[in-house]
Amino acid sequence: MNSNFVRHSRKGFTLVELLVVIAIIGVLVGLLLPAVQAAREAARRMSCSNNFKQIGLGLHNYHSAFAQFPQQMGGTYCCTGAGAQGDNSYLLSWLVGILPQIEQQGLWEQISNPLALNGDGSAKSPPYQAMGPVPWDTNYTPWRTTVGTFRCPSDPTIGTAGQTGLNNYSACIGDSIQTTHTGGINNDGTVADAGAKSRQRGVFESHFSTRFRDILDGTSNTIACGEIVTDAGNLEINSQPKMNQRDPFFFDPELCYRDNVDPARPQFWLDGNETGAADQRRGKRWADGRPMFTSVNTVRPPNKESCLWGGDGSDGTYTMGSRHQGGCHILMADGAVKFITDSIESGNQNRATLPKAGQPGEKSPYGLWGALGTKAGKETESLE
Structure with missing residues (x-):
């Protein structure tokens, strides 16, 4: 008797083979993930640079229209006392002026005309004056609006509902500390x-x-x-300022850093003393023209601390910085956007026996960095 046996084979993976494949996939993911993250940051950094280029074009278009740059700390003034009659006490930032030049005509129309609505939608009587109230008034809808062009995609800080809008780009006011908060001009x-x-x-x-x-x-x-970091309340020195530093801080800009930084974590303050309220920090009010909120100077290198002589309306070191690794973007006066590293040559940061930093007629004491911040210092340094 002949018996025909048909042998059927079943194709598949053994458990060992499956585990090997899973292990290989895991290794590949581990190798590729940093590259993916780096590519995402590169895209965010490019978007940040494009925002700055748009702002630069806005500045040039503004100058073409009005034969000058928008004023830092401009606006309206009526009477004694900040906002006494609904005016903004000459405290508006340069960013307000360029809104029409960066395709924000709708927001500009709200600001440049009387507005009869509060931020919660209720009626305002009498209406807000044209050009709006003081820039910290959170009942005024335009001041609560965050403009996308004014934000760097690499900065994850999210604004608090009902508070003033955030900002990552600020005007350069030079290499001096003293009286740059007012220019020697009263609000009237x-x-x-x-x-x-x-x-x-x-x-x-x-x-x-x-x-x-x-x-x-x-x-x-x-x-x-220059670019700035919007404060997230984490005691970071490049976003959360130290206030009330007083003299001899004017003579020795590094003194604030030495006295207050955490030696174990030099990118953070040792404590939260004298760091101001939550809305008194870097990048918290894009419409506020006082240096604390929308100005930078070239005293301290990028991503170092910001320190103030007094409160949020006083003079001090307003330092550039970013969430990009190793430096920050700057916008040159010709409209070019460049990336500056934290290690840029910044001269003598300890001037304890010298005159106050950034005085009229002197060569910038802050090396290449300081020279780039001055418009008529006759320095020959450049980034090329």
Whole structure:
């Protein structure tokens, strides 16, 4: 008797083979994930640079239309006391002025005309004046609006509902500390310190307007604006300022850092003392023209600390910084956007026995970094 046996084979993976494949996939994912993350950050950094380029075009278009740059700390003033009659006490930032030049005409129309609505939608009687109230008024809808072009995609900080809008780009006011918060001008337009204007050596000057003709060092060698980090409340030195530092801080800009930084974590403050309220920190009010919120100077290198002589309306070191690894973007006066590393040469940071930093007529004490921040210092340094 013949028996025919048909042998059927069943194809498949053994358990060992399956585990090997899973292990290989895991290794590949581990190798590729950093590259993916790096590619995402590169895309965010490019988007940030594009935002800055758009702002630069807005500045140039504004100058073409009005033969000057938008004023840092401009607006309206009526009576004694900040916002006494609904005015903004000459405290509006340069960012308000360029809104129409960066395709924000709708927001500009709200600001430049009387507005009869509060932020919660209720009626406002009498209406807000044209150009709005003081920039910390959270009942005013435009000040609560965050403009996408003013935000860097690499900065994850999210604004608090009902609070003022955030910002990552600020105007360069030079390499000086003293009186750059007012330019020596009172909020009613009267002169408080006649010598203060000469200490404002940047493209932007608080309470004054500047033109291309004022940039004697050349627009390609002079910083117009710089990137800043929006504070997230984490005691980071590049976003959460130290206030009430007083003298001899003016004479020795590094003193604030040495006295207050955590030696074990040098990118953080040792404690939260003198760091201001949550809305008194970097990048918290894009419409506020006071240096704390929308200005930078070239005293301390990028991603170092910001320190103030007094409160949020006083002068100090307003330092550039970013969430990008190793540096930050700057916008040159000719419209070019460049990336500056934290290690840029910044001169003598300890001037304890010298005059106050950034005085009229002196060569910038802060090396290449300081020279880039001045518009008419006759320095020959450039980034090329």
